Amino acid sequence: QVHVVESGGGLVQAGGSLRLSCAASGRTFSSYAMAWFRQAPGKERAFVAAISWSRSLARYADSVKGRFTISRDNAKNTVYLQMNSLKPEDTAVYYCAAKAGLRIGDKNPDYDYWGQGTQVTVSS
Numbered sequence: 775q776v777h778v779v780e781s782g783g784g785l786v787q788a789g790g791s792l793r794l795s796c797a798a799s800g801r802t803f804s805s806y807a808m809a810w811f812r813q814a815p816g817k818e819r820a821f822v823a824a825i826s827w828s829r830s831l832a833r834y835a836d837s838v839k840g841r842f843t844i845s846r847d848n849a850k851n852t853v854y855l856q857m858n859s860l861k862p863e864d865t866a867v868y869y870c871a872a873k874a875g876l877r878i879g880d881k882n883p884d885y886d887y888w889g890q891g892t893q894v895t896v897s898s
Contacts, residue, residue: 778889785895791856793856805827807827809871809885813866822838822868823835844856867892868892871885
């Protein structure tokens, strides 16, 4: 079992940057694929990025490609989301998620464990 806690959200102006962190508990963190999702007001929770346990695979939503980078440090049980060139439409609650196994997924049901979320607000 994995318990995840997000941090690093906040208020930033358009064009700015933020780095989100997700700290995970559990001795088997390195064998879990990790992902970030986000939920904007009035919308469903949507995929942002995912990374495999070995860091050899990463996947991004089209809306964030070239601006966001997902990474992980298995020694620190932490996954990161570096967000650059932020836009007002990136405003959302960002959730960290974990799933056991080698494959990465881009759908909510793919993931077994979820954090409480961290708010990111981008002002225009």
